[in-house]
Amino acid sequence: MNLHSLRYFYDASFYPSLTEASHHLHISQPALTKHIKNLEEDYGVKLYEKNGRHITLTSIGNELIKECHILFQQADKIECFLNQKSTHYPLKVGLTQLNSEEFIKNILINDSFDSIKIELTTGNTKKIAQLLVNELIDVAILPESDSFAHFEKEKLFSDELIFLSHPDYCENHLSKSQLSDYQFIKREAGSFIQEILNNWKQPNVTFSNQVATHAEALLLCEYKNGLYLCSSIQAKSLIDSGKFQQVVIENSPKITRDFYLYFNKQQEIKYFKRYIKQISHEFQKTI
Amino acid sequence: MNLHSLRYFYDASFYPSLTEASHHLHISQPALTKHIKNLEEDYGVKLYEKNGRHITLTSIGNELIKECHILFQQADKIECFLNQKSTHYPLKVGLTQLNSEEFIKNILINDSFDSIKIELTTGNTKKIAQLLVNELIDVAILPESDSFAHFEKEKLFSDELIFLSHPDYCENHLSKSQLSDYQFIKREAGSFIQEILNNWKQPNVTFSNQVATHAEALLLCEYKNGLYLCSSIQAKSLIDSGKFQQVVIENSPKITRDFYLYFNKQQEIKYFKRYIKQISHEFQKTI
DNA sequence: CAATATTACGTTCTACGTAACGATT
DNA sequence: AATCGTTACGTAGAACGTAATATTG
Numbered sequence: 063m064n065l066h067s068l069r070y071f072y073d074a075s076f077y078p079s080l081t082e083a084s085h086h087l088h089i090s091q092p093a094l095t096k097h098i099k100n101l102e103e104d105y106g107v108k109l110y111e112k113n114g115r116h117i118t119l120t121s122i123g124n125e126l127i128k129e130c131h132i133l134f135q136q137a138d139k140i141e142c143f144l145n146q147k148s149t150h151y152p153l154k155v156g157l158t159q160l161n162s163e164e165f166i167k168n169i170l171i172n173d174s175f176d177s178i179k180i181e182l183t184t185g186n187t188k189k190i191a192q193l194l195v196n197e198l199i200d201v202a203i204l205p206e207s208d209s210f211a212h213f214e215k216e217k218l219f220s221d222e223l224i225f226l227s228h229p230d231y232c233e234n235h236l237s238k239s240q241l242s243d244y245q246f247i248k249r250e251a252g253s254f255i256q257e258i259l260n261n262w263k264q265p266n267v268t269f270s271n272q273v274a275t276h277a278e279a280l281l282l283c284e285y286k287n288g289l290y291l292c293s294s295i296q297a298k299s300l301i302d303s304g305k306f307q308q309v310v311i312e313n314s315p316k317i318t319r320d321f322y323l324y325f326n327k328q329q330e331i332k333y334f335k336r337y338i339k340q341i342s343h344e345f346q347k348t349i
Numbered sequence: 350m351n352l353h354s355l356r357y358f359y360d361a362s363f364y365p366s367l368t369e370a371s372h373h374l375h376i377s378q379p380a381l382t383k384h385i386k387n388l389e390e391d392y393g394v395k396l397y398e399k400n401g402r403h404i405t406l407t408s409i410g411n412e413l414i415k416e417c418h419i420l421f422q423q424a425d426k427i428e429c430f431l432n433q434k435s436t437h438y439p440l441k442v443g444l445t446q447l448n449s450e451e452f453i454k455n456i457l458i459n460d461s462f463d464s465i466k467i468e469l470t471t472g473n474t475k476k477i478a479q480l481l482v483n484e485l486i487d488v489a490i491l492p493e494s495d496s497f498a499h500f501e502k503e504k505l506f507s508d509e510l511i512f513l514s515h516p517d518y519c520e521n522h523l524s525k526s527q528l529s530d531y532q533f534i535k536r537e538a539g540s541f542i543q544e545i546l547n548n549w550k551q552p553n554v555t556f557s558n559q560v561a562t563h564a565e566a567l568l569l570c571e572y573k574n575g576l577y578l579c580s581s582i583q584a585k586s587l588i589d590s591g592k593f594q595q596v597v598i599e600n601s602p603k604i605t606r607d608f609y610l611y612f613n614k615q616q617e618i619k620y621f622k623r624y625i626k627q628i629s630h631e632f633q634k635t636i
Numbered sequence: 637c638a639a640t641a642t643t644a645c646g647t648t649c650t651a652c653g654t655a656a657c658g659a660t661t
Numbered sequence: 662a663a664t665c666g667t668t669a670c671g672t673a674g675a676a677c678g679t680a681a682t683a684t685t686g
Contacts, residue, residue: 079640079641080640080641081639081640081641091640091641091642092642092643092644095641095642096642099642112641114640115639115640116639116640116641117641
């Protein structure tokens with residue numbers, strides 16, 4: 063039977079609509095529909111039924127999902143087994159020391175992501191670029207950068223910078239004139255975040271004492287020492303926990319960074335493609 | 350992961366060589382090799398190792414097979430489930446009343462072959478052809494026939510006619526001059542088998558009393574009443590059991606019939622192709 | 637109009653078969 | 662020489678994406 067289509071059917075079932083599922087599964091939505099239609103036509107069963115402009119699983123569809131759960135749990139176990147036995151070299155990944163470093167590390171060095179072995183190297187953009195050229199690392203993960211224009215790239219995620227505060231520190235919407243009432247947490251000189259704030263050039267912005275890491279900045283923010291400009295991805299769980307709120311500031315610069323996975327085009331190793339796909343997939347799952 | 354390649358790897362593991370496996374799996378042997386190489390390269394594992402001009406599973410390969418057993422048992426269960434829920438019509442199969450009728454029925458109506466529903470109709474060649482034209486049956490299974498030249502066809506198996514006897518009835522190799530010492534079992538007039546014997550035109554051949562069915566003929570043969578010209582496919586298990594032997598007769602006509610599955614070309618139903626494939630597969634498995 | 641699913645169609649790439657080659661007995 | 666497995670290469674078809682087309686709220 064067509065286990066390829068069945069896998070898409072199974073994976074899609076976790077999302078409320080095929081459209082949303084298709085985004086997460088990195089496939090166009092017509093292609094996803096096709097997989098499901100394939101199964102339905104091959105076996106003469108109805109897996110989904112129309113429900114307004116949505117579709118919902120039929121009882122047969124639900125039964126099938128249950129069986130698929132057993133099936134693909136075993137398939138994943140097998141993949142894990144093979145990765146454990148793999149003689150492939152670990153993938154050498156380069157990162158820059160930036161705001162999102164810990165975040166990316168957390169995704170790559172993760173219990174649920176044990177499917178490929180990874181070796182991390184950090185450095186500034188120039189160093190990482192050099193390592194990549196000399197093939198001392200296999201890939202680099204960093205925001206879009208001119209230094210990497212001549213490498214192959216695969217987009218991993220978009221990261222927007224947003225302001226965080228303790229929920230009691232200020233309103234969740236501030237006008238320009240209100241800015242003087244609050245402090246902004248100052249990151250280390252030269253850091254991307256700090257550069258953005260410096261370039262903002264708002265006359266009435268005052269800064270807290272300088273901190274060196276994201277963790278320190280968060281601590282200050284939690285104790286109502288100021289507003290903190292932070293990666294939206296890192297902010298997500300913080301906001302969800304209720305300990306922090308997003309603060310929208312009138313006319314503040316909207317900064318979005320697209321993070322890419324860069325690598326040499328001539329990378330001809332067969333399994334390289336699978337590595338790229340799995341990393342990309344892991345990021346999509348997490349974000 | 351690539352479950353398509355994994356399935357071929359698993360299915361192939363039941364055969365002593367990839368060459369033999371490829372025949373049974375209806376795939377060329379380079380293609381089968383490719384599937385296994387794919388897995389090996391994707392995951393950086395060695396599944397087979399060279400062993401003279403053969404290859405044998407490595408310990409990792411063997412472990413993988415064990416895990417695959419669980420996986421594909423579940424996959425087969427799911428396929429079975431879907432077939433049970435199927436709203437597809439049963440496949441209407443036409444057969445002629447010929448020597449191999451029971452044999453074909455046994456394959457199609459079989460506990461292990463519950464994957465598709467089947468409805469059998471029997472008749473003479475003309476009737477079956479007419480039913481097929483009028484789409485009262487979906488497919489016909491019978492030896493190559495001019496009446497069916499304008500239908501689409503898919504070869505199922507080759508059937509050769511061979512002589513059987515009780516092991517004590519005669520030698521397993523007879524010269525022309527020895528024929529007069531033995532009887533030949535006579536099937537019903539007009540039957541394919543009997544036509545062959547009639548056309549043989551050996552002056553010194555004598556016949557037993559006429560029988561009407563394969564079963565009757567076998568009984569006579571078992572009780573040493575004569576030699577029986579029989580489908581090699583039906584004969585296989587009889588010879589293996591030791592109750593019968595094959596007798597090679599000098600200059601006897603070698604009659605081979607290719608059995609085909611005939612159907613209308615305009616058969617556009619999506620699942621039809623899968624049915625054809627499964628029937629074809631079932632025949633290959635059995636023979 | 638916005639959000640969803642479906643249909644149509646052209647393109648890319650995988651899976652496959654054929655044929656030639658290599659290795660072992 | 663026969664029997665496997667492997668490599669090379671061209672081709673058919675599947676899988677996919679884009680774009681256009683329903684359908685519902």
